[in-house]
Amino acid sequence: MSQIGAPRGRTCSRSPRSRTLRSVATLTSAVLAVTVLAGCSSDEADEARAAAQDNAPAARDKVADGGTLRWAVDALPTTLNTFQADADGATSRIAGAVLPSLYTIDERGRPQLNPDYLETAQVVETEPKQVVLYKLNQQAVWSDGREIGAADFVAQWRALSGRDTAYWTARNSGYERIEKIERGKNDLEVRVTFSKPYADWQSLFTPLYPKQVMGSPNSFNDGARTTLKATAGPFLLKAIDRKNGDVTLARNPRWWGQPAKLDSMVLKAVARADRADALAAGTLDLAEIDRSAAERIALALRDARAGRSGAQAALAHGPGSSITPSKALKSWALAHGSDDEKAQEVQAAREKNQQAIAAYATAQDTLAKYVVRKSLEPAYTQLSLNGESGPLADERVRRAVARAINRRELAESVLKPLGLPAEPPGSHLALAGQAAYADSSDALGSQDTAEARALLADAGWVPGGAVKKPAEAGTKAGSEAEKKAEGQKAGEKEKAGADGAKTEGAEEKDAAKDAAATDAKKQAADIASDEGLYIVGDDKPGERRAAPAPVIGAGGPENGTDILAPAPAAARQSAALLARAEALDTGTGAGAHAAQTVARKDKGVAGAYAPIGTAAPVTAPEASKALGKDGKALSLRFVLPSGPGSESLRTVGDRIVRMLDAVGIRTEVTKVSDDSFFKDHVASGDYDLALYSWPATAFPATDARPIFAKPEPASDGSLLVEQNYSRVGTDRIDQLFDQAAGTLDEEEARELVRQADARIWAAAGSIPLYQRPQLVAAKADLVNAGAWGLAGPRYQDIGFKKRETSKGAERTR
Secondary structure, X not given: OOOOOOOXXXXXXXXXXOOOOOEOOOEEOOOOOOOOOOOOOHHHHHHOOOOOOEOOOOOHHHEOOOOEEEEEEOOOOOOOOOOOOOOOHHHHHHHHHHOOOOEEEOOOOOEEEOOOOEEEEEEEEOOOOOEEEEEEOOOOEOOOOOEOOHHHHHHHHHHHOOOOOOOOOOOOOOHHHEEEEEEOXXXXXXXXXXXXXXOOHHHOOOOOOOHHHHOOHHHHHHHHHHOOOOOOOOEEEEEEEOOOOEXXXXXXXXXXXXXXXXXXXXXXXXXXXXXXXXXXXXXXXXXXXXXXXXXXXXXXXXXXXXXOOHHHHHHHHOHHHHOOHHHHHHHHHHHOOOOHHHHHHHHHHHHHHHHHHHHHHHHHHHHOOEEEEEEEEEEEEEEEEOOOOHHHHOHHHHHHHHHHOOHHHHHHHHHHHHOOOOOOOXXXXXXXXXXXXXXXXXXXXXXXXXXXXXXXXXXXXEEOOOOOOOOOOOOOOOOHHHHHHHHHHHHHHHHHHHOOOOOHHHHHHHHHHHHHHHHHHHHHHHHHHHOOOOOOOOOOOOOOOOOOOOOOHHHOXXXXXXEEOOOOOOOOOOHHHHHHHHHHHHOOOOOOOOOEEEEOOOOOOOOOOOOOOOOOOOXXXXXXXXXXXXXXXXXXXXXXXXXXXXXXXXXHHHHHHHHHHOOOOEEEEEEEOHHHHHHHHHOOOOOOEEEEEXXXXXXXXXXOHHHHOOOEEOOOOOEEOOOOOOOEEEHHHHHHHXXXXXXXXXXXXXHHHHHHHHHHHHHOOEEEEEEEEEEEEEEOOEEOOOEOOOOOOOHHHOEEEOOEOOOOOEOOO
């Protein structure tokens, strides 16, 4: 998985202590009636290049020895165990610096063997079972002096296999496939035998914890939350100061690899909203920032290059910029006038303004010492379409929403102003540059307003459909009024028979036809009671059909899209992945905000293309009416976070609203507090549309499966949706993931992942919009640190650039 947020998300443990909670909803099966296009060739993955890193690379001999790096994190970690549900970005950063990573992720998002811990690692047997042989670096030791060995591998496997529910694990995928672990020919060899083939075996044992942590449930569950009994990285965990919000990592004297350049790293808990001020105060050396902070630094750098000091900058565009000569003269006159009370008031205001100017000048001078390093983050922002119930339960409506959205326009609006590549992601499962990447978006299709309108019309959502047809007073559609009409028809037929126009047999035949037509009308009228729930695959939206009985698992439709039926409370999901996705878009520590609802009025459509046999609007007056079906207007609830760190999401949301308006889809935008956005809305299913992000992964067959897995029934009768918050999945997608994880042919695995992605596009449960921008403020002389892109940091190489004095001595911090 990427090196951001919490650790790799995997299929959650289903033990009683698992953080995976379940819905009590029932399941309705349906058919995904779309054609899935095949994934692209492997050559296309190479053609799609990853965004370049921007981390001031420098050779180690150009980096000064010594110094302390002050690095911002969102909050102090609540646990040091990355395999627990509440692990976060700070947990992963500490683990990366102090624990073994057998494989690291390179700039193309691909796993690479880490020679600091491994000499080799390879599959040495495939029959009768897969066997991986690890040959450890003979110098690799824990901080207590003990060699890293098979005992540590065994302890981690037993803790994460899911067989012992006393371990409170958040993920175990891959470890449950291991049959046994044993010592090889010597202490430096570890043989891992799998019960069934596992393609993503390189994802295992990273990070690797010592047996003292993994050896017992108590040390795993509680002991590793606050301390680590042994470490084995370029840094040691020195101290956690919760009062001041600091974690100090010190250079490891037992480290056998290239020694860390820094003496220490201090991880400082600074909320995203406070980082611009912390940088201006000079209390940080490295921090991920938002666009506004980046613009503030850019302004300070422009002033510095133009030769303007902070004081001059304050007068040019700071607090002093509004003071004109006439205002200054008037203020001076009042401050020295005969009206003592007025003079004191003006003098106090002048003093306050001078303090503001001085503070701004100091801040600008300090900010000019930083640079902004930028790349694309290993994560993408998506529009999630909740297929649980309502209009979006119909895959045609989901596809219409997707076809209404111009993904390139949205990507360019976010990334172009930052000077970053603005190509929309073509895959849910890999990013450009990664081996499994291929653009499979053609399985759904690009933006096309006419096609979006046609899909809506085909699903029965037409202009004027929101207006209920008038019925006689005191009667319901399909009841007394229809009986009266039926009686009138019967009378007319009797009269016709008396006139000799028809034979007796013909009259009986016509009466049967009329009765059948009346039944059809009654059935059509009953559809309104479904409140917008449409069974996917029903070719006649205006005709009532019996819902199929739930068919789950292998017995269900091969490519059926399973939709959760309405329920008072939908599934709560794995806290590990939920917290990670939440941190990507809302940050942490946001204050509560009252929910705000903004109703967007439908602007109507001027007309629509419709497939053969589909009623479609043909006149301008008809097209101006709101889209509806069976007397109900088409309206989707769009939930967005309201916190200060989510401005960009709300801006993108506004653009999406306008795009949907253009095809006649009305939206109701609801802004909720950051704290409740995920847990109370996205994870619980209380939304129709939502914007949030998922991290990328080097192991999509394992890590992405729970995000797109078809909901399954649990033994207690509830429903497990894992991290599939759109609640849209198919048997075939699950099968492709399983096949990809179970083949040892790398190219075959990649092709299977691409096929799965094409089907995910076709199901239209989530629409990738853009790869997230990565903006990092760094001291100008800090090297080998910044925006790493898809890669992870190499902690021992981070440091401050060496400066040569007149005597040739290096400058250290």
